[in-house]
Amino acid sequence: MKALTALALCCGIALSTPALAADKPEDIIKARQAAYQFLAWNTHRIKNNVDNPTQFNKDEVVRAANAVQAVANAGLGALYAPGTDKGTGYGPSRLKADALNPANGAKLGQIATDFIREANAMATVAATGEVAAVSAQLDKLRGTCKACHDNFRNK
C-alpha cells in the first residue's frame, strides 16, 4: 500500500482511523466526489473573479481560497481506500486503478504535495487582493489538479 501510504503521509492522516473502518465504498466515493465538486465550485468562483477584474470581489475570492485550502488539508488521502477505484457514489468512480497501485506511490505523493502547497499559497495570495497575482496562483493550483487528472482519472 505504498501509494496509499504516500497519500496518507502527505495528507497527514492515517488510513485506518475508526472514522473509515465502517464506511462503505460507495460512501467514500460519494464523499470524494463531493470534496472535489466543492473544490471545483470554489476554484470556479476565483476564476470568474479574475476573468471579470472590474467586478473583482476580494471578499468572495478570499472565502473561496480559504475553502480550497481547507479541502486540500482535510486529509483527502482517507478517501482513497482500497477498492474505491470501482463502484458508484453520485456516479461511477473515475479513479484509475493506477492511483491505488503501490508502484505509483512516489508520483502520487508528489502530486498531492504540490496540490497542498499551491492551495496554501492560493489562500495567502487571495488575501492580497491583487488580481494578477490571484490569476497566476490559480493557474499554478489548476496545474496540480490537471497533473492528477491526466495521470489518475479516467476521461
Next chain:
Amino acid sequence: MKALTALALCCGIALSTPALAADKPEDIIKARQAAYQFLAWNTHRIKNNVDNPTQFNKDEVVRAANAVQAVANAGLGALYAPGTDKGTGYGPSRLKADALNPANGAKLGQIATDFIREANAMATVAATGEVAAVSAQLDKLRGTCKACHDNFRNK
C-alpha cells in the same frame, strides 16, 4: 428577496456576483449538495473520533473542524439562488420553497448566523484536543444543522 438577502449578508456574499450569473440552476444545486455532503463527511469524522475516545486522533479532528469552518464561511448564500428549490443536481433538490420566501428571511438569517458561529467555535475547540469539549461543541454545531433541516429541508 429578503430571505436571500439575509442569507447573503450572514454568509458575506453578494448574490449577483459574476461567479454565479451564468451558472445553471442544476449546477448551483449540485454545488450546494456537494458542499453539504463534504460538510457531513467532516462532521462524521469528528463524531467517530469522539465516539472512540481511546483512538481519538486530534490531527484528524482539527483538519475536519477546519474544513467545517471553511464550508460555513465559504459564502453558501450564493447557492440559494431563486428557483433552486426545484430541479436536480446529484439528485432532486430537497430545499423547501419556504427557504426562498422573503417572509422567512429573519428566521433563515438567524439559523445561518448560528451555524457559522458554531462552526467557528468547532475549529477553536478542536485545536484544544479535549474530547469532552469537542463532543459538546459538535452537539451545538449539529443543533444548527438540525434547525435548518427541520424548517427548510424536505424529508
